Amino acid sequence: MAKRPAAARKRTNDPQAMRRRVLDVAALAFQSGGYHSTSTHDIMREAGVTGGALHHHFPTKKAIALAVLRERVAQAVEQTWIAPVRSARTVADGIRDIFAGTVAALDDRGRVLGCPLNNLALELSLADPDLRNEIETIFDRWREAITGKLRADGAAGTEQSAPAEDLATLVVATYSGAMAMAKAEQSTAPLKVCARQLAALLRPRGRKPSSR
Amino acid sequence: MAKRPAAARKRTNDPQAMRRRVLDVAALAFQSGGYHSTSTHDIMREAGVTGGALHHHFPTKKAIALAVLRERVAQAVEQTWIAPVRSARTVADGIRDIFAGTVAALDDRGRVLGCPLNNLALELSLADPDLRNEIETIFDRWREAITGKLRADGAAGTEQSAPAEDLATLVVATYSGAMAMAKAEQSTAPLKVCARQLAALLRPRGRKPSSR
Amino acid sequence: MAKRPAAARKRTNDPQAMRRRVLDVAALAFQSGGYHSTSTHDIMREAGVTGGALHHHFPTKKAIALAVLRERVAQAVEQTWIAPVRSARTVADGIRDIFAGTVAALDDRGRVLGCPLNNLALELSLADPDLRNEIETIFDRWREAITGKLRADGAAGTEQSAPAEDLATLVVATYSGAMAMAKAEQSTAPLKVCARQLAALLRPRGRKPSSR
Amino acid sequence: MAKRPAAARKRTNDPQAMRRRVLDVAALAFQSGGYHSTSTHDIMREAGVTGGALHHHFPTKKAIALAVLRERVAQAVEQTWIAPVRSARTVADGIRDIFAGTVAALDDRGRVLGCPLNNLALELSLADPDLRNEIETIFDRWREAITGKLRADGAAGTEQSAPAEDLATLVVATYSGAMAMAKAEQSTAPLKVCARQLAALLRPRGRKPSSR
DNA sequence: ACATACGGGACAGCCCGTTACT
DNA sequence: AGTAACGGGCTGTCCCGTATGT
Numbered sequence: 070m071a072k073r074p075a076a077a078r079k080r081t082n083d084p085q086a087m088r089r090r091v092l093d094v095a096a097l098a099f100q101s102g103g104y105h106s107t108s109t110h111d112i113m114r115e116a117g118v119t120g121g122a123l124h125h126h127f128p129t130k131k132a133i134a135l136a137v138l139r140e141r142v143a144q145a146v147e148q149t150w151i152a153p154v155r156s157a158r159t160v161a162d163g164i165r166d167i168f169a170g171t172v173a174a175l176d177d178r179g180r181v182l183g184c185p186l187n188n189l190a191l192e193l194s195l196a197d198p199d200l201r202n203e204i205e206t207i208f209d210r211w212r213e214a215i216t217g218k219l220r221a222d223g224a225a226g227t228e229q230s231a232p233a234e235d236l237a238t239l240v241v242a243t244y245s246g247a248m249a250m251a252k253a254e255q256s257t258a259p260l261k262v263c264a265r266q267l268a269a270l271l272r273p274r275g276r277k278p279s280s281r
Numbered sequence: 282m283a284k285r286p287a288a289a290r291k292r293t294n295d296p297q298a299m300r301r302r303v304l305d306v307a308a309l310a311f312q313s314g315g316y317h318s319t320s321t322h323d324i325m326r327e328a329g330v331t332g333g334a335l336h337h338h339f340p341t342k343k344a345i346a347l348a349v350l351r352e353r354v355a356q357a358v359e360q361t362w363i364a365p366v367r368s369a370r371t372v373a374d375g376i377r378d379i380f381a382g383t384v385a386a387l388d389d390r391g392r393v394l395g396c397p398l399n400n401l402a403l404e405l406s407l408a409d410p411d412l413r414n415e416i417e418t419i420f421d422r423w424r425e426a427i428t429g430k431l432r433a434d435g436a437a438g439t440e441q442s443a444p445a446e447d448l449a450t451l452v453v454a455t456y457s458g459a460m461a462m463a464k465a466e467q468s469t470a471p472l473k474v475c476a477r478q479l480a481a482l483l484r485p486r487g488r489k490p491s492s493r
Numbered sequence: 494m495a496k497r498p499a500a501a502r503k504r505t506n507d508p509q510a511m512r513r514r515v516l517d518v519a520a521l522a523f524q525s526g527g528y529h530s531t532s533t534h535d536i537m538r539e540a541g542v543t544g545g546a547l548h549h550h551f552p553t554k555k556a557i558a559l560a561v562l563r564e565r566v567a568q569a570v571e572q573t574w575i576a577p578v579r580s581a582r583t584v585a586d587g588i589r590d591i592f593a594g595t596v597a598a599l600d601d602r603g604r605v606l607g608c609p610l611n612n613l614a615l616e617l618s619l620a621d622p623d624l625r626n627e628i629e630t631i632f633d634r635w636r637e638a639i640t641g642k643l644r645a646d647g648a649a650g651t652e653q654s655a656p657a658e659d660l661a662t663l664v665v666a667t668y669s670g671a672m673a674m675a676k677a678e679q680s681t682a683p684l685k686v687c688a689r690q691l692a693a694l695l696r697p698r699g700r701k702p703s704s705r
Numbered sequence: 706m707a708k709r710p711a712a713a714r715k716r717t718n719d720p721q722a723m724r725r726r727v728l729d730v731a732a733l734a735f736q737s738g739g740y741h742s743t744s745t746h747d748i749m750r751e752a753g754v755t756g757g758a759l760h761h762h763f764p765t766k767k768a769i770a771l772a773v774l775r776e777r778v779a780q781a782v783e784q785t786w787i788a789p790v791r792s793a794r795t796v797a798d799g800i801r802d803i804f805a806g807t808v809a810a811l812d813d814r815g816r817v818l819g820c821p822l823n824n825l826a827l828e829l830s831l832a833d834p835d836l837r838n839e840i841e842t843i844f845d846r847w848r849e850a851i852t853g854k855l856r857a858d859g860a861a862g863t864e865q866s867a868p869a870e871d872l873a874t875l876v877v878a879t880y881s882g883a884m885a886m887a888k889a890e891q892s893t894a895p896l897k898v899c900a901r902q903l904a905a906l907l908r909p910r911g912r913k914p915s916s917r
Numbered sequence: 918a919c920a921t922a923c924g925g926g927a928c929a930g931c932c933c934g935t936t937a938c939t
Numbered sequence: 940a941g942t943a944a945c946g947g948g949c950t951g952t953c954c955c956g957t958a959t960g961t
Contacts, residue, residue: 079936080935080936080937080945080946082937082938082943083944084944084945103317103404105317105318108928109928118945119945119948120946120947124930124931125943125945130930180407182407183403183407187403190461190464190465191395191399191400192404195313196318204465205466208462231481238459238471239474241458242475245457245458245461245462246457247450249399249402249458250420250450250453250454252402252406253416254417254420259450262451263454265443266447269443296918321955321956322953322954322955330919331921332955332956333918333919334919334920336919337918337919338918507940525831526832527828529742530832532933533932533933533934534931534933543942544942545942545943546940546941548934548935549940549941550940552934554933554934604831607827614885615819615823615827615828615885618891619888620739620742628889629890655901655902659901662894663898663899663902665886666878666879666882666883666885666899667875667878667882668882669885670877670881672882674878677830677837677844678844679830683874683878690867690871693867715959716922716924716959717959719922720921720923723922744950746950746951754923755925756925756926757923757925757926757955757956758923760923760953762922765952766950
């Protein structure tokens with residue numbers, strides 16, 4: 070009672086899988102070579118998708134970038150930062166583990182590709198307002214997750230010397246910058262160093278901080 | 282008996298000026314739109330240079346990028362960071378002033394173009410080893426200048442809790458990351474926040490900060 | 494137990510209305526921008542029709558063109574020329590009124606789109622024999638209507654100096670050419686001028702024209 | 706001590722020849738298939754020109770169309786209409802000869818390609834203001850040449866019953882329309898018919914035509 | 918030192934048509 | 940009858956680099 074003979078090669082419509090494949094390929098390519106260096110043909114070839122199909126799902130290259138930001142980069146930030154920070158005992162613990170995890174992942178791989186958000190942020194922020202907006206949103210959510218956790222820490226007795234928002238900004242900035250340096254030097258050293266510094270900064274100081 | 286009247290003569294043999302013009306234009310274009318988004322024709326048009334002349338000075342586009350890194354970006358880092366840090370009273374003072382100066386400069390202008398070194402670093406580090414090398418060198422010099430000054434501070438009695446190299450890395454990373462966020466948000470707020478945090482961090486512990 | 498609520502139901506099975514909408518949209522688009530400049534997607538979007546539905550009614554783009562010629566352009570010629578000429582008192586009167594009506598219609602609208610038959614004739618006559626054939630047929634019917642009326646006029650006492658077929662050809666050619674010039678100049682002036690000339694030509698010789 | 710062996714294939718820069726080749730090919734292609742049906746690749750292949758060279762001389766396809774209008778179509782109108790009309794004994798004679806020449810030329814060839822000006826006029830007048838402007842200019846010059854000659858005829862004793870401008874418009878419109886019909890029917894018959902009618906119209910009234 | 922002409926190959930986007938599916 | 944996914948190929952444009960010419 071098979072509806073279809075196995076021999077006949079048929080096209081099977083599976084838009085979600087195709088869309089997923091395209092975004093996976095594009096996300097990797099954008100991170101490896103950047104947005105402008107990645108041609109739509111590269112994506113098509115790599116994802117095994119024809120031009121017509123690609124154009125059906127993403128009318129322009131920018132649409133791919135937007136979807137990558139929304140459905141891949143945001144998700145990556147969520148998985149590697151937001152969720153771990155929230156589930157960590159304290160922010161300091163979370164950050165330490167996140168840095169350590171990132172370093173381990175990079176050491177496993179050969180090349181340091183850098184932070185996907187940062188890569189696209191620097192390349193596209195000035196190029197297009199829509200993309201910039203999306204990028205900003207991801208940065209905001211990232212920062213807010215840390216802010217929230219810092220406040221929770223404070224409420225739990227771990228006092229901080231500075232406003233939670235500011236500390237969160239510092240953390241995000243330092244991570245981003247360390248990633249940029251790691252990419253430029255092709256070494257995880259900057260990440261390790263910055264992890265230590267941030268840990269020291271976030272560690273409750275032995276005695277009450279004088280004031281400020 | 283010249284075919285063209287002297288008045289219409291446009292060609293002024295001044296290779297150095299031409300080279301300078303090309304690099305100025307390219308440096309700005311690379312920062313505004315990135316390396317790949319800037320075509321050689323853009324540069325030619327903007328600099329008022331023909332293809333032949335451009336090719337005479339820079340055989341390839343990569344050569345322009347290299348020259349921009351060596352003669353413009355390195356110089357910018359030298360002027361905005363290395364020299365000020367060296368001539369400052371302490372690292373903390375220097376950094377505070379540098380951040381303040383950067384913020385002021387950005388506020389004057391409309392758009393936040395980001396750190397030229399960082400921009401090119403993220404776009405080109407993986408694309409070409411020569412360029413990556415050049416970028417790494419600039420990062421190194423930058424960090425070393427801070428390291429040296431931190432050591433001098435320490436010798437002068439201002440103690441630091443962490444190795445000078447590590448603190449320098451943190452400073453560079455934080456500045457780079459803050460610049461990335463500033464570019465993404467088109468706001469100088471991240472720079473201001475990070476400046477405050479770095480200042481607190483570099484301030485000798487145990488006693489009240491002088492003022493500010 | 495439908496998956497979609499009845500309110501959101503959009504699909505109204507009305508093949509004739511859909512077909513009519515497609516042809517209306519296509520006829521206008523072909524006249525405004527030409528056949529080749531109008532994409533099937535333009536038509537689909539404008540008519541609110543999906544690709545499959547369009548393909549169901551018209552397997553190819555050429556089929557749309559054929560249908561537009563047969564069911565829209567031919568009809569337009571019939572309405573604006575053939576019927577008015579037949580029902581006019583004399584050919585001269587009919588032509589005068591037709592030109593006047595056309596001028597009035599164009600003056601009302603902003604742009605002079607030109608004669609739909611002429612537009613498609615010049616663009617498609619050489620491209621496809623079937624289309625050319627259809628176009629020729631419409632031209633023939635147009636000319637024959639005028640020829641017949643001229644003969645009737647002659648039988649009624651209004652003599653003509655030339656064969657009716659030739660005069661009809663002249664009228665059609667002059668109208669077409671005047672329309673082309675009107676389109677090129679975006680002005681109805683050529684039509685007005687040619688209308689006067691044709692009127693003078695068709696006016697019975699030998700005695701003074703009554704008026705106008 | 707020859708600098709180079711004769712066997713080596715050399716590139717010889719001949720911009721004018723290349724430009725001429727491109728325009729010749731484009732003019733023919735635009736007339737045969739129309740502007741939109743002619744791809745730039747067609748032109749490149751046919752003219753033996755590479756993409757880079759084509760782009761150097763004509764940055765856009767529209768630039769090719771403009772040049773074709775200015776340097777080929779305008780020239781064709783000048784050669785086939787303006788010059789002959791001016792050098793003819795009377796307008797009537799000139800028009801008769803021009804129509805006859807056109808018919809002869811078309812009969813020689815297999816296909817009736819139509820009037821190049823008219824073809825482009827109908828296809829491009831609404832598409833682009835610059836092109837429309839150029840087309841209008843050519844129409845104007847054409848009409849003015851006839852107008853001028855008509856006035857000269859009048860001064861020489863051959864009276865006309867209508868303003869010279871109007872008669873010129875009629876002539877141009879009738880020729881254009883006859884050409885459109887000729888193209889649609891792939892026959893020179895409409896041209897012959899219209900030639901006779903125009904001749905009769907331009908013949909001074911009141912006395913029998915000499916002969917022919 | 919500088920200018921113009923040119924070579925090829927890519928780029929993103931769009932085209933028309935078809936096929937799977939409801 | 941109608942929808943959405945999909946196939947490839949083509950479009951105009953632009954790219955960087957080089958060769959020819961002054």
